[in-house]
Amino acid sequence: MRQQRKKRKKKDLIPLLFLLVLFTFLMLKFPDKAGQDRIGGSLSEQGKQEIPAEYIPIYQAAEREYGVPWQLLASIHRIETRFSTMDPMISPVGAKGHFQFMDCTWLGWDYQHCDGLGSLPDQEVDITDPALIERYGGYGVDASGNGKADPWDLQDATFSAANFLSRYGATDGDWERALFQYNRSHKYVREVIQVAKSYSEPQ
Known part of the structure; x- marks a missing residue:
């Protein structure tokens, strides 16, 4: 028994x-992605105080195009260049423009002269040429429709950041992975998500 x-x-x-x-x-x-669903919804009071109102429609248009929460784009813009108030908007390693893209990330890493961190200070190549960007697999986008994908144009830069993030999973909610590809720093990833949450008022 x-x-x-x-x-x-x-x-x-x-x-x-x-x-x-x-x-x-x-x-x-x-x-578990606990807390990530807090990014989105309407604009929080903190967001209203910090984000320049004229930039919000650009972020929102990029969200509609790529599915990346616009508060996430606003957070990156704030952290990278303090909403384009940094002067100059060129980092010590050569990242440039409103969202701090390296030349080769913008143009495409298939370009034969890309090496190291991806800066092309001495190369005579037009990184704003959409045809070259498509050829070399870059992330630059001509969102303004003027025939150039320019990292110094806020609309182009915002859409390009959304394009980059969407290709690395941000559209599907994998924001940490996408942000780490954008800037390989776990501290950076945490900061961007924290700020994006502070700009969000869940509905």
Whole structure:
């Protein structure tokens, strides 16, 4: 009788162990993104105080085009160039424009002279040429429709940032991965998400 009870207990444990393994697998495959759903909705009071009102329609248009929350784009803009108030808008490593793109990220890393961090200070190549950007696999976008994809044009830069983030999963909610590709710093990723949340008022 005792042996039968022991066998029965072992059999009863099998379904529980299976459920535990399944739960662990699902948690690893689909990690909890708690708090990420807080990005979006209407504009918070903090956002109203910090974000220049004339920029909001540009962020929102980029969201409609690429599916990246506009508060996330506003947060990047704030952190990268303080809403384009930094002078000059060129980083020590050569990132330039409103959203601080490296030349090769904008033009495309398939360009033969791209190396290192991706700056092209001495190359006679027009990084604003949409045809070259398409040829070399870059992220620059001519959002203004003037025939040039210009990192110094706010509309182009905003749409290009959204384009970049969307290709790395931001459209599907994988904001951490996309932001880390944009700037390979976990501190940067946390800061962007924190600011984006502060600009969001969930509906």
